Amino acid sequence: MRRPCVGAKAGYSGAMISARPINPVLVEAMRGETRESAHRGAIVVVDADGKRLVALGDVERPVFPRSAVKVLQAIPLVESGAADRLALDDEELAIACASHNGEPRHVAVVERMLAKAGLDVDALECGTHWPRIGKVANAIAAAGREPSALHNNCSGKHAGFLCLACVLCDGVHLRQYAKGYVAPRHPVMRAVTEALEATTGHDLRQAPRGIDGCSIPTYAIPLDRLALAFARIGTGTGLRPGHARAATQLMRAVARHPFMAAGSDRFDTTVMEALGARVYCKVGAEAVFCASFPERGLGVAIKIDDGNTARAAEVAMAAAIEALVDLDDEEADVLRRLSDVPLRNWNGIEVGALRATNELRAGLLV
Amino acid sequence: MRRPCVGAKAGYSGAMISARPINPVLVEAMRGETRESAHRGAIVVVDADGKRLVALGDVERPVFPRSAVKVLQAIPLVESGAADRLALDDEELAIACASHNGEPRHVAVVERMLAKAGLDVDALECGTHWPRIGKVANAIAAAGREPSALHNNCSGKHAGFLCLACVLCDGVHLRQYAKGYVAPRHPVMRAVTEALEATTGHDLRQAPRGIDGCSIPTYAIPLDRLALAFARIGTGTGLRPGHARAATQLMRAVARHPFMAAGSDRFDTTVMEALGARVYCKVGAEAVFCASFPERGLGVAIKIDDGNTARAAEVAMAAAIEALVDLDDEEADVLRRLSDVPLRNWNGIEVGALRATNELRAGLLV
Numbered sequence: 001m002r003r004p005c006v007g008a009k010a011g012y013s014g015a016m017i018s019a020r021p022i023n024p025v026l027v028e029a030m031r032g033e034t035r036e037s038a039h040r041g042a043i044v045v046v047d048a049d050g051k052r053l054v055a056l057g058d059v060e061r062p063v064f065p066r067s068a069v070k071v072l073q074a075i076p077l078v079e080s081g082a083a084d085r086l087a088l089d090d091e092e093l094a095i096a097c098a099s100h101n102g103e104p105r106h107v108a109v110v111e112r113m114l115a116k117a118g119l120d121v122d123a124l125e126c127g128t129h130w131p132r133i134g135k136v137a138n139a140i141a142a143a144g145r146e147p148s149a150l151h152n153n154c155s156g157k158h159a160g161f162l163c164l165a166c167v168l169c170d171g172v173h174l175r176q177y178a179k180g181y182v183a184p185r186h187p188v189m190r191a192v193t194e195a196l197e198a199t200t201g202h203d204l205r206q207a208p209r210g211i212d213g214c215s216i217p218t219y220a221i222p223l224d225r226l227a228l229a230f231a232r233i234g235t236g237t238g239l240r241p242g243h244a245r246a247a248t249q250l251m252r253a254v255a256r257h258p259f260m261a262a263g264s265d266r267f268d269t270t271v272m273e274a275l276g277a278r279v280y281c282k283v284g285a286e287a288v289f290c291a292s293f294p295e296r297g298l299g300v301a302i303k304i305d306d307g308n309t310a311r312a313a314e315v316a317m318a319a320a321i322e323a324l325v326d327l328d329d330e331e332a333d334v335l336r337r338l339s340d341v342p343l344r345n346w347n348g349i350e351v352g353a354l355r356a357t358n359e360l361r362a363g364l365l366v
Numbered sequence: 367m368r369r370p371c372v373g374a375k376a377g378y379s380g381a382m383i384s385a386r387p388i389n390p391v392l393v394e395a396m397r398g399e400t401r402e403s404a405h406r407g408a409i410v411v412v413d414a415d416g417k418r419l420v421a422l423g424d425v426e427r428p429v430f431p432r433s434a435v436k437v438l439q440a441i442p443l444v445e446s447g448a449a450d451r452l453a454l455d456d457e458e459l460a461i462a463c464a465s466h467n468g469e470p471r472h473v474a475v476v477e478r479m480l481a482k483a484g485l486d487v488d489a490l491e492c493g494t495h496w497p498r499i500g501k502v503a504n505a506i507a508a509a510g511r512e513p514s515a516l517h518n519n520c521s522g523k524h525a526g527f528l529c530l531a532c533v534l535c536d537g538v539h540l541r542q543y544a545k546g547y548v549a550p551r552h553p554v555m556r557a558v559t560e561a562l563e564a565t566t567g568h569d570l571r572q573a574p575r576g577i578d579g580c581s582i583p584t585y586a587i588p589l590d591r592l593a594l595a596f597a598r599i600g601t602g603t604g605l606r607p608g609h610a611r612a613a614t615q616l617m618r619a620v621a622r623h624p625f626m627a628a629g630s631d632r633f634d635t636t637v638m639e640a641l642g643a644r645v646y647c648k649v650g651a652e653a654v655f656c657a658s659f660p661e662r663g664l665g666v667a668i669k670i671d672d673g674n675t676a677r678a679a680e681v682a683m684a685a686a687i688e689a690l691v692d693l694d695d696e697e698a699d700v701l702r703r704l705s706d707v708p709l710r711n712w713n714g715i716e717v718g719a720l721r722a723t724n725e726l727r728a729g730l731l732v
Contacts (some may be wrong), residue, residue: 022388029585029652029673031430031576032574032575032576033574033578034430034574034576034586035431036430036673037653037670037671037672037673038670038671038672039672040406040672063402064397064402081643081693086427125713126713127711127712127713127714128712128713129712130500134496134503137500137503137504137507138503138504138507139507141503141507141508142507142508142510144508152712208398208400209398209401209714210398210400210717210718211396211397211398211711211717212711212717213711213712213717214711214712215711215712215713215715218397220400229698244462274594286395286403287403303404305403305404305406305672306403306404306405306406306671306672306674306678307395307402307403307674307677308672308673308674309382311673314670323500326691345493345577345578345579345580345581346492346493346495346518346579346580346581347491347492347493347581348493349577349581351577351578351579352576361518365556
């Protein structure tokens with residue numbers, strides 16, 4: 001009853017089923033000495049001219065980048081002059097690129113940013129969810145409170161959209177103008193989509209479109225184009241000057257305030273606190289992960305097939321940073337703890353590990 | 367830079383890399399009309415003689431069954447006479463087979479069970495974790511409390527082990543006797559392993575062994591053997607009489623109290639509340655899922671490669687139940703909501719679906 005390798009038929013559902021290669025196992029969950037679970041995926045590393053240094057798996061398959069491209073989506077906020085006119089500071093620019101934990105410091109910065117546009121939580125159209133980090137959620141529950149849209153991990157990005165709206169309408173009837181800013185045809189979202197298109201060099205008019213968790217559109221973009229955009233923002237190559245300047249300013253803001261990018265016990269914050277401006281990395285839902293290594297002039301994009309971010313995309317990204325960024329011993333320790341993670345059970349006994357596979361590590365040797 | 371299909375080399379890590387088939391995609395996460403993520407896995411359906419009715423993927427690969435075999439691990443509690451001597455009721459037998467939510471009703475039953483053995487929470491060696499269901503955890507946090515080992519999803523199974531210990535040592539120096547009951551060589555764990563070996567018909571002495579989340583050993587067992595054990599407990603075929611009687615009693619207890627098996631908003635509870643004794647299903651960590659369909663005399667075992675239980679193993683099991691159990695319209699509705707799950711974002715907008723693939727549904731047509 002053994003079946004032949006059927007995965008070659010996978011890829012898009014629907015009428016067109018094209019033959020696409022099956023991705024390799026990039027991350028494995030070990031229990032004792034046995035592989036218990038495995039995460040397949042694709043990873044691509046390119047320079048700003050699009051030259052591939054690493055390509056494991058189906059790196060041309062379009063994927064929804066979700067939150068991994070928030071820095072690209074924040075470019076119009078800076079390029080339009082909105083950030084200057086509203087005197088946004090680096091914490092505010094950083095949180096405009098963030099998927100944050102909804103910790104009190106995050107909430108305070110988003111509120112401050114909205115106030116600069118003359119708005120408040122009611123203008124946010126991202127929806128509300130409980131913070132995902134247990135202790136943050138528990139603190140809200142213990143205080144007998146409920147989360148608001150300010151706690152949504154995307155609230156900083158949305159506050160950025162509203163600041164952009166404020167400048168686009170010159171502050172005239174702002175609340176009315178901003179209503180529906182998440183819709184694809186709203187001027188705010190048009191500007192955001194245009195920046196995404198310009199930086200990735202991919203025509204989004206024909207791209208599959210979905211609705212993101214926070215209600216804005218998300219477009220499926222080939223993985224190698226996402227990596228290209230991240231190589232470009234780290235170097236300026238291939239970008240128009242306004243985009244290049246805006247991206248530099250945003251990444252510098254995040255490097256100065258990595259806590260704003262994510263928060264306590266989060267991969268992006270931990271890595272950027274350790275490495276500063278040498279790595280700009282940003283996770284997205286469904287296990288998309290993009291990074292720019294400006295020193296090396298490289299961009300990286302990862303998609304884990306099964307969508308598991310915390311278990312797999314992060315481990316794979318840590319392995320990529322280990323392979324592609326020059327690290328001192330202390331920095332190497334930080335990354336090693338992220339690419340080869342001991343698994344402990346409820347009694348604290350080490351029962352296994354999450355780790356990058358030999359195949360991934362070998363593929364990253366460039 | 368496209369790579370050939372490398373997955374055929376996957377399987378166990380380490381020195382021996384055998385050529386094993388790549389599993390098909392059983393569950394897909396759609397965003398709009400586009401497949402965003404995909405879950406590969408294997409599913410096998412057998413009768414009590416081991417005849418395969420369905421075999422998709424690598425169904426002979428050994429997997430750690432984790433909590434999916436709790437009903438098999440509870441057999442000695444009944445067969446030994448411990449359940450009778452301590453006058454355990456059906457709620458207590460049901461929770462001995464459970465991965466429960468740690469809701470107040472679960473905690474109360476585990477406490478009651480421990481008291482019957484003259485023990486309390488201090489005897490539990492399962493460790494402590496916050497309940498995974500947000501509202502249960504929030505209620506504990508809102509009361510300014512912390513969880514105890516009673517809230518551990520395995521506390522009922524461990525209370526059952528302690529009741530077995532009570533009878534094995536005839537109550538003499540029970541606390542001392544029971545200490546370390548989670549170790550493979552402790553008489554309690556030997557009895558549990560023996561039951562697992564007898565019901566699956568698989569020699570566990572040579573099987574890869576790991577440590578489970580709750581610190582007991584877990585043995586890697588071929589997926590088709592797990593399915594066989596579940597076909598056997600539903601029919602009695604191939605079991606020694608004491609095991610058959612014990613399994614029947616345990617499954618009947620769960621059918622009477624499906625809330626004890628899991629809890630609010632949980633797959634196992636929802637399905638067994640809807641279908642009663644016609645399906646006995648039990649989820650395990652890392653996306654193992656076993657079930658017995660006594661009416662049909664069939665056993666089912668599923669392992670999703672990437673270990674994602676809630677997103678994939680449950681969807682695949684729902685599809686298996688739809689295909690293999692005669693359902694009336696109302697029951698079919700319950701299952702359809704589990705095998706084709708609308709995904710909504712933070713604003714409640716339907717953005718996609720988690721669903722069984724056409725390949726899985728076609729493979730289940732027997």
